[in-house]
Amino acid sequence: MYILPFIIFGIYYLIKSYWFLPHDFANYYFGAYFLDRGLFSPVIYDPIWFNQHIFEIQKNVFASYAPNTPFLAMFFWPFTLVSFSTAKLVFNITSLLLFIYALRNLFNEYKIPYIHYLTILLLFFFPIKNNILFGQVYLLLFFLISEGFLAYKKNNYYKMGGLWGLAILLKIFPIILFAFLLFRKKIKGLIVLAFCSLGFLGISIYLNGIDSWMFFFENILPKATKGEISGEFIKNYQSILMFLKHIFVYHQTKNPFPLIDNSYYYHFFLLLSKIILVGYGLYFSYKKKQAIQGFSYWILATYLLSPYGSNYSSLLLIFIVIMVFSDTFDFRNKNNIGILLLLFLISNLPIKYFFDFPLPLSFFKLFLFISLWLVLILEKHISYKLHLTIGSISIIVSLLVTSLSHKKPAMLTKTNMLFEDQQQSIIYDYTIKNGYLVYKYWSEKGSQTKKTDYKITSINYNDIYLKDNNVYYLDKQITDDTAHKLKPAIVNGNTLIYLSDYQRGFGFYNFHKTLINN
Structure with missing residues (x-):
């Protein structure tokens, strides 16, 4: 009787999710889609590449594969056998059933009255609803972490290790469960969890490629x-x-x-x-x-x-x-x-x-x-x-x-934002038209162009280059940070402009400028 409102609630939002905006599920589905077609490589983390290729398949999507692990694309590969909307519905139904199953097992373990299904629904109404509408993975993660915890209580470390290892490879943050085991002095559990996690990692390296994982650890995880x-x-x-x-x-x-x-x-x-x-x-x-x-x-x-x-x-x-x-x-x-x-x-x-x-x-x-x-x-x-x-x-x-x-941080030359009112999250190219700077950016509508009031009388690409993610001009280092950069140029004789993802997600470029002393 008490699970009935949960079921009605679930069915209502499952139906809504079928026609809902692609949202987060697009990151998972299309990451797996490109893996299936042999296009999964470090470039998957470039938001422009990712969105441009998705746009050829499905419109009204604004996605970013970061900060997801390469393993997540491998996990979602079976869902690419059906269309996007169908895959989202199937994933949501599976996640919701597993969530209710895990919740029931916790109630039984701690002898909690079933009326508290309603308490859970009341307390976590929006998180459950949003997980379904957005196609997020936290209903599934709850199942993996909860069932792993019950297995831990029964000293079934192999089941625990498999479930928790899967959770860690899906979303890195469950790695904190190592601290839980360490401080409770469960050394066998620690060893089993480490082997299971490394096993899943090994399978993913084989299917996703070592380059993708190296790029994730070197570029994506530090920013995340x-x-x-x-x-x-x-x-x-x-x-x-x-x-x-x-x-x-x-x-x-x-x-x-x-x-x-x-x-x-x-x-x-x-x-x-x-x-x-x-x-x-x-x-x-x-x-x-x-x-x-x-x-x-x-x-x-x-x-x-x-x-x-x-x-x-x-x-x-x-x-x-x-x-x-x-x-x-x-x-x-x-x-x-x-x-x-x-x-x-x-x-x-x-x-x-x-x-x-x-x-x-x-x-x-x-x-x-x-x-x-x-x-x-x-x-x-x-x-x-x-x-x-x-x-x-x-x-x-x-x-x-x-x-x-x-x-x-030792900035060799003071760097500032070129535009103080910039609202676009991803700028990926620019040009000069009629003496003014015009740039391209990406949105859910695809590639967009915006003309600025920044006047340019001259532009010079000579003697300027990128090395180790920094700008050099006349063989002199101008910038000193680890952010990724694109298309540096000297404009109006004494101003360096370039695209940078400084303090932003990988590939989320915006304009920076630096005055050059000739």
């Missing part, structure tokens, strides 16, 4: 760990990294008025937050006898450690609900009510209305996450000495590491 998926400053991510970036990192157009323009503070507080989160994770894993407590903590810590977040990924917080209901639930317990209320707000509150507010209100969802973390910490009545120990060690280590490793 810095929150550089598309743009430079994305409030929608609601992460600690992005919050600290808004406070301490200057950007000419996206963040011209940081609270303090100091990259040292940014790296220090980012490292400090990570060490504190891992420190309490050690306590929850090592000291707490109930595995669900330590496991739920690491799931929450994943969100706070991640450089970017999304509404549909909030689905994994269901493990915290399971932890709450695993004990005899008491409505008079303010902590339990507080946890459920925070989960409801995190999952369902439309945060876009906060973006125009000043800091810190524009990161309201992040502070809901931090509040949830604090409730979980304080509820366990951890001793004052332990709080002091974790805090002190975290500060000392952060100071040492940041002081020894931090180096201020």
Whole structure:
């Protein structure tokens, strides 16, 4: 009886998803589509190449394969046997059934009354809905992580390793499960999970090619760990990294008025937050006898450690609900009510209305996450000495590491954005028409052209070249950063212009300019 609303809800949004915009599922499907046709290589991560080739097959798509792993394309290969809309529907139906199956097994394991299916639906209405509409993988990930956790509880490490290894290769962030096993001293589980993960990696290297994986580790993953998926400053991510970036990192157009323009503070507080989160994770894993407590903590810590977040990924917080209901639930317990209320707000509150507010209100969802973390910490009545120990060690280590490793970026020549009001996320070419700069960019409508009011009297491509992702002019290095660049030129006699993905996702180019002293 209690599963019926879940089924009705699922059928309604499954039908809607069939005609919904391609959205995230396009990344998965077309990555697999190009793999099937022998076109999968590092170029798959170039958003212009990816979108141009998709546009020949399906319109109204704006996609980016980054930051997905090459393995994900291999996993979705069977779905390319049918059309895009049919594949999305089949994947959604399969994911939803596996999600309900995993949820039922958790309820049975912890003897949770079935009426709480309705509680799950209420608390996670929007994450479940968005997973179906967008064709996202988190319903499937919940199944893999949940069933792996139940296998772990039964010491079935081979089943656990297979399920968790698959989750790690699909979305890198479940790699934090290694920390859960390590701090609970499950060495056999660690070894099995490592072998399973490496096994899946080996299969993918064979089918996807070693070049794709090398490119992923060298170019895509480093940017992803810095929150550089598309743009430079994305409030929608609601992460600690992005919050600290808004406070301490200057950007000419996206963040011209940081609270303090100091990259040292940014790296220090980012490292400090990570060490504190891992420190309490050690306590929850090592000291707490109930595995669900330590496991739920690491799931929450994943969100706070991640450089970017999304509404549909909030689905994994269901493990915290399971932890709450695993004990005899008491409505008079303010902590339990507080946890459920925070989960409801995190999952369902439309945060876009906060973006125009000043800091810190524009990161309201992040502070809901931090509040949830604090409730979980304080509820366990951890001793004052332990709080002091974790805090002190975290500060000392952060100071040492940041002081020894931090180096201020050395720009050989001051670089600025060419256009302060640039809105397009991907510019990939430019030319000169009637004395003005005209550039090409990509949108869901395909290639678009925009004429600017930037006047150009002369343009010179001679004696200027790219080497190791930097611009050289007359054999003199002009730029000094690792961002990828395109089409450098000297215009109007003394201005270098070029396309760069500096602080942005790979291939998400925009214009930069540098004054040249002749």
